[in-house]
Amino acid sequence: MNKFLRYIGRRLALLILVLIGLSIITFTLARIVPSDPAAVYLGPRPRPEQIAEVRIKLGLDKPVYVQYAYYLRDLLHGDLGTSIRTHQPVLKSILRFLPASFELMLTAIILALIIGTLLGVTSAQKENTLIDHANRLFAVTGVSLPAFWLGLLFQLLFFRCLGILPLGGRIDIYVSLFSPIKHITGFYVIDSLITGNWVAFKSSILHLILPGITLAAYSTGIIMRMTRATMLEVNREDYIVAARAAGIPERTVVFKYALKNAMAPTLTTAGLAFASMLTATFFIETIFYWPGVGTYTVKSILLNDYPVIMAVTLVGALLYVLVNLVVDLVLVFLDPRIRL
Amino acid sequence: MLEVKELETHFFVYEGIVKTLNKIDLTIYKEETLGIVGETGCGKSVTALSILRLIPSPGKIVGGKILFEGQDLLKKEKEKMRKIRGNKISMIFQNPTSSLNPVFTVGDQLTAVIRNHQKVSKEEARKRAIEMFKQVGLPDPRRTLQKYPHELSGGMQQRVMIAAALSCEPSLLIADEPTTALDVTIQAQILNLMEGLKEKLKTSILLITHNLGIVAKICDRVAIMYAGEFVEEAPIEEIFGNPKHPYSKGLLESIPKVTQKGKLETIGGTVCDLLDPPSGCRFHARCPSSMEICQKERPGQTKIGKNHFVFCHLYNS
Ligand SMILES: Nc1ncnc2c1ncn2[C@@H]1O[C@H](COP(=O)(O)OP(=O)(O)OP(=O)(O)O)[C@@H](O)[C@H]1O
Ligand SMILES: [Mg+2]
Numbered sequence: 001m002n003k004f005l006r007y008i009g010r011r012l013a014l015l016i017l018v019l020i021g022l023s024i025i026t027f028t029l030a031r032i033v034p035s036d037p038a039a040v041y042l043g044p045r046p047r048p049e050q051i052a053e054v055r056i057k058l059g060l061d062k063p064v065y066v067q068y069a070y071y072l073r074d075l076l077h078g079d080l081g082t083s084i085r086t087h088q089p090v091l092k093s094i095l096r097f098l099p100a101s102f103e104l105m106l107t108a109i110i111l112a113l114i115i116g117t118l119l120g121v122t123s124a125q126k127e128n129t130l131i132d133h134a135n136r137l138f139a140v141t142g143v144s145l146p147a148f149w150l151g152l153l154f155q156l157l158f159f160r161c162l163g164i165l166p167l168g169g170r171i172d173i174y175v176s177l178f179s180p181i182k183h184i185t186g187f188y189v190i191d192s193l194i195t196g197n198w199v200a201f202k203s204s205i206l207h208l209i210l211p212g213i214t215l216a217a218y219s220t221g222i223i224m225r226m227t228r229a230t231m232l233e234v235n236r237e238d239y240i241v242a243a244r245a246a247g248i249p250e251r252t253v254v255f256k257y258a259l260k261n262a263m264a265p266t267l268t269t270a271g272l273a274f275a276s277m278l279t280a281t282f283f284i285e286t287i288f289y290w291p292g293v294g295t296y297t298v299k300s301i302l303l304n305d306y307p308v309i310m311a312v313t314l315v316g317a318l319l320y321v322l323v324n325l326v327v328d329l330v331l332v333f334l335d336p337r338i339r340l
Numbered sequence: 341m342l343e344v345k346e347l348e349t350h351f352f353v354y355e356g357i358v359k360t361l362n363k364i365d366l367t368i369y370k371e372e373t374l375g376i377v378g379e380t381g382c383g384k385s386v387t388a389l390s391i392l393r394l395i396p397s398p399g400k401i402v403g404g405k406i407l408f409e410g411q412d413l414l415k416k417e418k419e420k421m422r423k424i425r426g427n428k429i430s431m432i433f434q435n436p437t438s439s440l441n442p443v444f445t446v447g448d449q450l451t452a453v454i455r456n457h458q459k460v461s462k463e464e465a466r467k468r469a470i471e472m473f474k475q476v477g478l479p480d481p482r483r484t485l486q487k488y489p490h491e492l493s494g495g496m497q498q499r500v501m502i503a504a505a506l507s508c509e510p511s512l513l514i515a516d517e518p519t520t521a522l523d524v525t526i527q528a529q530i531l532n533l534m535e536g537l538k539e540k541l542k543t544s545i546l547l548i549t550h551n552l553g554i555v556a557k558i559c560d561r562v563a564i565m566y567a568g569e570f571v572e573e574a575p576i577e578e579i580f581g582n583p584k585h586p587y588s589k590g591l592l593e594s595i596p597k598v599t600q601k602g603k604l605e606t607i608g609g610t611v612c613d614l615l616d617p618p619s620g621c622r623f624h625a626r627c628p629s630s631m632e633i634c635q636k637e638r639p640g641q642t643k644i645g646k647n648h649f650v651f652c653h654l655y656n657s
Contacts, residue, residue: 238439239439239441241433242433245394245431246505247423247425248426248452261443336488337488
């Protein structure tokens with residue numbers, strides 16, 4: 001256990017370096033962009049003396065490296081700055097929007113892992129049959145279609161043509177008015193489930209389906225292809241032949257003996273694919289009116305609201321590193337030969 | 341007890357059909373150890389896997405019968421066949437390191453086999469596993485049960501494989517080169533262990549090897565294989581004292597002897613291509629006493645003595 005903690009400590013120390021590097025890059029980029037934050041702060045048609053005043057208030061009159069030093073100082077005190085667009089503390093806003101994004105991403109991750117693995121395993125077991133080809137086509141489609149396009153297509157099909165799923169949002173407006181969800185975890189599905197609010201539960205599930213699948217598409221394809229490849233390899237291993245020769249039922253051989261060996265590369269790839277899921281979240285939340293960090297950020301990007309952009313970049317990097325840390329820890333439990 | 345009749349296994353590869361087993365006949369009697377000897381690639385492993393019906397694609401058993409306890413295994417339903425594997429017929433492999441699943445403890449793997457074939461509780465299966473580990477001479481069975489394969493030596497891993505293979509007291513144990521991957525001192529220990537357990541459990545053994553020394557040590561009978569066919573079948577004293585087939589003679593001469601210095605005898609030529617085997621006797625191109633008929637006709641079985649058969653035109657009179 002001690003070894004675990006030390007390993008996690010090392011990884012987190014490395015994370016701090018990554019975050020500092022990232023903050024320098026985003027900070028520089030935000031300053032290079034030809035747009036005046038003071039003008040945005042004041043809204044339309046500001047007077048020149050107002051602008052000068054705000055420049056001093058925001059610290060924009062100081063040299064860039066001094067600004068950066070201030071920024072770092074605030075960061076260490078847990079202050080991510082104030083949004084230029086909304087004039088609200090960035091941290092507060094992010095924390096408010098984060099549960100919605102987490103709910104969506106978690107749904108997508110679970111969908112991608114389950115569907116990707118199942119398709120990969122079936123494909124490997126039925127190598128070069130029609131089922132295999134169909135699965136592979138599906139995976140290639142998921143990987144190569146841009147998320148925003150896929151999202152629009154789904155909306156067209158399931159909302160406009162078939163009318164069976166909602167266009168966007170987290171929940172029906174009527175439902176949120178007449179059976180409001182009590183805020184516990186911030187996950188609508190979980191909150192409505194534990195309070196027994198079935199109307200809201202159903203509505204939030206229905207709203208999750210399209211954005212969830214759209215967000216999962218890319219990772220599903222990646223996971224499917226990785227699972228297929230490793231399962232084909234593992235199937236040829238002596239211990240699989242030996243398990244069959246010992247009369248172990250086929251289902252156990254495939255889903256226990258082989259899959260546990262094939263899981264490691266799959267999870268590693270899934271962890272890396274999480275990066276593209278983060279990016280896709282911005283598009284998908286915007287397309288599906290999902291009130292999460294993505295939508296919040298896109299609005300801020302359009303106005304070069306640099307405190308928000310920088311804060312979200314840091315949060316994204318933090319998430320990415322943490323997800324991959326979790327993956328690495330899971331691998332240790334999957335394979336006893338891995339040493340930390 | 342096990343009778344293989346005219347078994348044909350082919351591999352359907354891109355270049356054509358590889359006729360790996362060409363109508364082979366084989367009999368294994370109760371409580372005997374039969375050795376199969378032959379060059380690499382002659383089809384020994386394919387024979388073993390055919391008996392268990394575990395030929396991987398693109399391979400397929402295309403004809404013949406495998407009679408086990410009076411019933412044809414090739415006609416059995418999948419589920420019934422599965423219940424025979426590991427229970428009545430079990431198998432151990434050449435490389436114990438790669439034959440054990442690296443991500444499960446050896447105890448988990450052994451109890452899985454036991455519980456798969458016997459209706460026993462987890463606790464009972466564990467007791468049985470400990471008992472098996474004792475029988476195969478693994479030190480400290482309780483602790484070994486918790487270990488992962490990579491924490492054991494090759495010899496210990498093979499002992500685990502043997503424990504798993506014999507845990508349901510099968511009537512036939514197929515051992516495909518069980519000691520090839522182990523070093524010589526361990527080899528002897530493993531062979532002694534197999535012999536001892538065989539006596540105790542009254543199991544027949546089908547031992548596949550290229551090592552005639554091992555055959556001499558533990559087999560009762562031996563069948564010599566060449567390019568997917570058996571060429572000679574005889575009791576052990578007969579094969580060493582009175583080999584008949586030119587290929588058997590060649591094999592015996594290629595064993596190094598302590599008393600003999602200088603160059604080793606070898607069999608000239610290389611193993612024929614199974615994709616396009618020669619007509620008649622598959623050995624004729626390499627045979628020192630080849631005759632005209634050898635190129636045309638496949639030789640039939642000739643009885644030389646009690647339990648001694650040869651497939652060669654030289655003895656066809
Ligand atoms: N997957 C496969 N695809 C095509 N042909 C195969 C395949 N597996 C086996 N064969 C054919 O079967 C022949 C016999 O293989 P087998 O593994 O039985 O040899 P062996 O006698 O066990 O050799 P060794 O002593 O090296 O273990 C090979 O020469 C090859 O032609
Ligand atoms: Mg072999």
